[in-house]
Amino acid sequence: MSTEKGATYSAWSNISYAMRLHWRARPLTLICCVISVLVGVGLPFVSILMPKIVIDNITAGVTPGRFILSVGAMALLLALLSSAKSYADLITNESVGTISILKHLQTTMHKHLNMDFEVLESPGYAKLGEKAWRAMQSNHSPASNIPRNTSQLLMNVLGFVTYGMVIVTVHPLIILFLAVSAGINWLALSRARKIEMATREERSKLHGKLWYIQKVSKEPSGGKDIRLYDLGSLINGMFRNVLAASTKKEREVATGDMKAHLSDAALSLLRDGAAYAFLIYLLIHDKMTLGNFVLVFAAIGAFAGWLSGILRSSSELMRALSEMSDIRVYLDVPDISNTGAGHELQSGDKLPPAITLRNVGYTYPEANKPTLTGIDLDIKPGERIAIVGGNGAGKTTFIKLLCGLYKPTSGEITLGGVDITRYNRDEFFALFSTVFQDIHLFCCDIAGNISQQSPEKTDYGKVKKCLEMSGLMDKVSGLEKGESTLLVRRVHNDAIELSGGEQQKLALARALYKDAPVIILDEPTAALDPIAESEIYQRYAELTAGKTSIYISHRLASTRFCDRILFIDGGGIAECGTHDELMRHGGKYAEMFNVQSHYYKDGEVSENEDALHLA
Numbered sequence: 001m002s003t004e005k006g007a008t009y010s011a012w013s014n015i016s017y018a019m020r021l022h023w024r025a026r027p028l029t030l031i032c033c034v035i036s037v038l039v040g041v042g043l044p045f046v047s048i049l050m051p052k053i054v055i056d057n058i059t060a061g062v063t064p065g066r067f068i069l070s071v072g073a074m075a076l077l078l079a080l081l082s083s084a085k086s087y088a089d090l091i092t093n094e095s096v097g098t099i100s101i102l103k104h105l106q107t108t109m110h111k112h113l114n115m116d117f118e119v120l121e122s123p124g125y126a127k128l129g130e131k132a133w134r135a136m137q138s139n140h141s142p143a144s145n146i147p148r149n150t151s152q153l154l155m156n157v158l159g160f161v162t163y164g165m166v167i168v169t170v171h172p173l174i175i176l177f178l179a180v181s182a183g184i185n186w187l188a189l190s191r192a193r194k195i196e197m198a199t200r201e202e203r204s205k206l207h208g209k210l211w212y213i214q215k216v217s218k219e220p221s222g223g224k225d226i227r228l229y230d231l232g233s234l235i236n237g238m239f240r241n242v243l244a245a246s247t248k249k250e251r252e253v254a255t256g257d258m259k260a261h262l263s264d265a266a267l268s269l270l271r272d273g274a275a276y277a278f279l280i281y282l283l284i285h286d287k288m289t290l291g292n293f294v295l296v297f298a299a300i301g302a303f304a305g306w307l308s309g310i311l312r313s314s315s316e317l318m319r320a321l322s323e324m325s326d327i328r329v330y331l332d333v334p335d336i337s338n339t340g341a342g343h344e345l346q347s348g349d350k351l352p353p354a355i356t357l358r359n360v361g362y363t364y365p366e367a368n369k370p371t372l373t374g375i376d377l378d379i380k381p382g383e384r385i386a387i388v389g390g391n392g393a394g395k396t397t398f399i400k401l402l403c404g405l406y407k408p409t410s411g412e413i414t415l416g417g418v419d420i421t422r423y424n425r426d427e428f429f430a431l432f433s434t435v436f437q438d439i440h441l442f443c444c445d446i447a448g449n450i451s452q453q454s455p456e457k458t459d460y461g462k463v464k465k466c467l468e469m470s471g472l473m474d475k476v477s478g479l480e481k482g483e484s485t486l487l488v489r490r491v492h493n494d495a496i497e498l499s500g501g502e503q504q505k506l507a508l509a510r511a512l513y514k515d516a517p518v519i520i521l522d523e524p525t526a527a528l529d530p531i532a533e534s535e536i537y538q539r540y541a542e543l544t545a546g547k548t549s550i551y552i553s554h555r556l557a558s559t560r561f562c563d564r565i566l567f568i569d570g571g572g573i574a575e576c577g578t579h580d581e582l583m584r585h586g587g588k589y590a591e592m593f594n595v596q597s598h599y600y601k602d603g604e605v606s607e608n609e610d611a612l613h614l615a
């Protein structure tokens with residue numbers, strides 16, 4: 001079962017999931033777990049059997065040869081079992097945590113990279129991701145130890161049964177007594193586990209908050225504001241409060257555990273004391289041989305150990321299984337879009353067919369009103385469209401819908417008359433070259449950042465051409481290693497840092513390299529200096545030649561070279577037409593344009609009070 005919220009998996013399902021994961025990665029691990037179970041019970045059993053055999057042999061007066069043979073055989077068996085245990089423990093310890101952590105990291109990495117963007121962005125999913133991440137963070141995490149937890153539980157149960165049988169054969173009353181006290185222990189521990197489970201969700205939320213605050217405090221991107229606005233004490237205060245709340249909850253769990261263990265210790269003392277007294281009574285009254293006395297005496301002590309072991313390992317296993325559920329809930333969130341075979345698309349280097357929007361609307365998850373509603377639009381192949389509008393009008397949302405990152409919550413978008421959801425998601429993405437406002441650089445060289453390919457697959461001539469067109473060539477040619485210069489200093493010591501405008505040029509070069517039939521530029525010149533910006537405007541026709549282009553900008557003068565301007569306002573297309581048409585119409589576009597153009601008079605910045613009014 002897999003839903004975004006509240007999915008659960010049975011204990012059996014989680015155990016078999018973990019076992020299959022280990023079996024596929026290294027079958028020897030599970031074989032060693034089975035060996036651990038058998039040897040874990042057999043080894044102590046042989047140890048407590050040995051004194052009985054020695055005493056029985058002595059009291060029976062066996063020959064020295066037979067004595068040596070039977071004791072020697074036991075000693076040999078002990079040595080063999082002990083070696084088997086060491087080997088099994090070694091293999092299990094070596095691989096249990098490592099395998100599952102690596103497998104989960106690989107699977108989650110694949111999930112992050114391939115899931116729908118809309119799902120990736122949703123806050124609910126991010127919380128599931130944090131929970132899953134915490135569940136698999138270290139190789140000491142319970143989720144990675146399910147094979148070991150399971151084998152320990154089995155070993156304790158097997159030991160409990162075996163030793164119980166030994167005790168039963170000597171005197172059934174003792175086992176009855178031991179079983180009743182075990183039941184009481186179980187109840188005490190169940191209470192502790194209930195507290196743990198009841199507080200789990202809340203503890204997880206508090207951990208999530210701590211994690212977030214820590215992340216914010218160490219990210220350089222927020223570091224400037226934290227220092228200049230003196231946010232340190234505010235963030236510290238938040239951290240302290242959340243930490244105090246988290247510690248309080250953890251203490252509740254620890255107190256429950258402590259009470260359970262105290263009651264376990266008190267009961268063990270009573271139970272074992274009474275059982276030993278009974279044994280001594282049987283021995284004194286000749287109702288038990290010395291050999292059996294030694295055996296059962298030791299068995300009662302060990303029996304208590306098996307019992308506590310069952311309680312402890314079942315509690316650990318339960319915890320591991322609920323963490324495994326966290327991981328699986330995250331991994332099993334389904335994609336919304338079509339990732340399977342889709343409707344046939346024409347090859348990427350031709351103009352795409354017309355894109356049509358009919359009554360398209362979009363409401364963000366958890367938002368109380370739609371960001372966009374009732375959008376009707378026909379985009380002709382090769383058309384150059386500009387999108388303008390105020391902050392928060394929905395321009396970026398519009399282009400995310402258009403290129404399939406979001407699925408409309410109402411209406412439909414078609415490409416060549418076919419609903420875009422019918423195309424394979426990744427084939428559809430291939431139609432778009434995009435430059436978004438937030439630019440991400442990858443920890444490879446400049447050429448790789450542009451081609452988005454390995455060096456062997458990169459066309460360096462094309463990289464150079466795109467660098468020229470985007471205006472970044474001057475910078476790159478001045479670097480010692482040119483386009484082989486590494487980026488992202490966090491990863492590479494010899495990497496360089498690009499300024500905001502240079503990053504924007506690099507993003508444009510990346511979009512040009514992809515050379516997809518639709519090019520979408522979301523404020524691609526916002527960080528550029530006036531000369532670089534004007535070069536991009538002059539080259540716009542060349543950059544978008546033979547492509548459909550969508551251009552978002554707040555600089556209204558820059559949209560004049562587009563065939564059509566869409567003015568987004570009030571959740572829809574409020575005005576549509578060429579620059580001249582919209583100016584003649586005298587609506588909000590014209591108003592915005594006039595306000596903006598007021599700043600620029602014969603190359604000088606107006607300093608009148610209108611400017612202050614607008615600031």
Ligand SMILES: Nc1ncnc2c1ncn2[C@@H]1O[C@H](COP(=O)(O)OP(=O)(O)OP(=O)(O)O)[C@@H](O)[C@H]1O
Nearest residue numbers: 121364367371389390391392393394395396397398
């Ligand atoms: N991931 C999101 N979840 C919820 N609401 C969002 C999300 N992204 C944007 N919004 C909201 O949707 C509205 C439109 O945002 P969008 O980014 O599309 O505006 P925009 O026109 O591109 O704005 P700007 O000119 O400031 O870049 C805003 O009110 C914003 O708060």
